[in-house]
Amino acid sequence: MSRPLPRPRLRSTAAVFTTLSALAATSLVTGPSVAEPLSVLPCALKRTEAHHSEGLDTWNTAYPQPDRNLDAVMIFLSFPDWAPMTSPAALAADHFPATSDYFRQASYGRFTLTAHPLRQWIRMPKPSTAYAIRRDWSAERRAAYLRDALAAADGRVDFSRYDVVYFVADPDAPGVDSDATKVVNMDHPLRADGTDIRRIVTVFEQHPPDRLVLAHETGHVFDLPDLYRRPTDGKGDWDTHVGDWDLMGSQFGLAPDLFAWHKWKLGWLEQRQVACVPTGAATRLTLEPLSAGPGVPVTGALGAPAFGLGNGTKLAVVRTGTGSVLAFEARGPIGNDRSACRSGILVYRVHNGAESGRGPVEVIDAHPRTEACWQESVYPPLADAPVALGESFTVPGADVRVEVEGRTVTGSWTVKITAA
Structure with a gap:
């Protein structure tokens, strides 16, 4: 999930308790856990059943591995209760080439993420308010949103061509909550164009968006975990685990390269x-x-x-x-x-x-x-x-x-x- 921009600091870390609300909550459920050998070094931890486990002796093949060129489609969703005020091209420019540049540099040129944004809005069948979009979204409403989005886009998008799917909602629609951006993993994949779609990045970011937010979300698509600490009572600091030092902790970090x-x-x-x-x-x-x-x-x-x-x-x-x-x-x-x-x-x-x-x-x-x-x-x-x-x-x-x-x-x- 996206996090609100940090407010100006007052005098010390006492002001940091509001450092930012949550970055990106990862997924609903995990996909099938198929192992593919990755490392044989003795200091490589074994992958466990923990969601987005930091084990790396094997690769979970339910996730695309970013060791080659991957193609991502950006689908822009409008709603019948609001006329878009921003063009799809402007929203695409909010995230690319910044997201691709980040991964190209982080991977030492070994991975290229190529974005394919649509040039037009895809109209959803229901008003934006009908989906009750929010951070802790009900599974039923979220599933309805994804089904409607996939059905609306299927006639214009060949999903078999893409490794990553971004559904980008009109940021100004009244029912869109910028705090709800996340990756949704599905136990039972959606299917379109003969392709199983196991995870979708649902983007509800404001325009312009939080810095590097899409790179953070895309990290989840590659099986990376959230590194921030989400206080159970909603109070306290989110960044006590890793601070500025990895994108999966905070997209606002001063040193957001991946560990x-x-x-x-x-x-x-x-x-x-x-x-x-x-x-x-x-x-x-x-x-x-x-x-x-x-x-x-x-x-x-x-x-x-x-x-x-x-x-x-x-x-x-x-x-x-x-x-x-x-x-x-x-x-x-x-x-x-x-x-x-x-x-x-x-x-x-x-x-x-x-x-x-x-x-x-x-x-x-x-x-x-x-x-x-x-x-x-x-x-x-x-x-x-x-x-x-x-x-x-x-x-x-x-x-x-x-x-x-x-x-x-x-x-x-x-x-x-x-x-x-």
């Missing part, structure tokens, strides 16, 4: 780019900046632009249990992370059995007594979470220590990780 763990899961990192750190000894390694890839400039050790990164080690992993690991990656203000508040080695826990929205990833704060970028960050206490150059950090609750020893002339980070 290296997610890039590994999606097939954008090769096995040789992941270092499984053994226990009982110190391991020295060089980590490339996560967002560095072909054509992306990186500031080297001497302050000059450095190019040519993208094929080195991006992720170091320490196994901490049968279903958990500690992950280490280099983050800084380049690429999708160009607005990052701080640079350094980001440390986070991954749990393969945690459900989407229930803390499958938790960033560990290397500077728990300070905060940073309180006017821009979605959660300033984690904005300065990375271990900076020259610092060392022992992970609380784990006998694992990371020391950031230096930078190379090409901008990579040299680290020592000691796991007892």
Whole structure:
């Protein structure tokens, strides 16, 4: 689901409790869980039955894997109780090419999302108010909306040609709630043009929309979980788990590139780019900046632009249990992370059995007594979470220590990780 824009900060993180209402609730139900081998490295967690499990030893083939070109159709829905005030072309431009650009950069050019927006409105058979659209939408009303939308569009769209389906509602129609944007997964797929449609992105965003909201929703189409924390009482901060550090936590984040763990899961990192750190000894390694890839400039050790990164080690992993690991990656203000508040080695826990929205990833704060970028960050206490150059950090609750020893002339980070 989309989240309202953050309000201006007052003086400190006390103002952040309204940091944003929910981003995107994922799906109704899960599809069939068919396994396809993905990783054989010993530090790869096994995929579990948890919704959008962070396990990555196998790929759930109920989801399209974004390791090739995928085609997405954008269908614009109008309603008989309102005349659209915005053109389909303008709404398409709200999301593309920004969404495609994000994934192209995040995947190091390994994945292309090609949008095919319709040029005309498709008229729904019922008024916008008839569907009772809202965040916690009833399954019955939501199913009626999807059935009507699919039937209305079927004569103009060959659904067999597309991997991703976006139903974009007229944002100005009186019954449209911008808080209701989400991905709907169906236990029993809809069928059109001889194709099973197992998931649809229902877009109810305002015009212009929240930044990167469609990229977040599309992440769910690729089996990525929500990383924000949704308070059960509706109060408190949504961003305590990962802060700014992954798009699946917040589309407003200063450093919204996907975690290296997610890039590994999606097939954008090769096995040789992941270092499984053994226990009982110190391991020295060089980590490339996560967002560095072909054509992306990186500031080297001497302050000059450095190019040519993208094929080195991006992720170091320490196994901490049968279903958990500690992950280490280099983050800084380049690429999708160009607005990052701080640079350094980001440390986070991954749990393969945690459900989407229930803390499958938790960033560990290397500077728990300070905060940073309180006017821009979605959660300033984690904005300065990375271990900076020259610092060392022992992970609380784990006998694992990371020391950031230096930078190379090409901008990579040299680290020592000691796991007892």
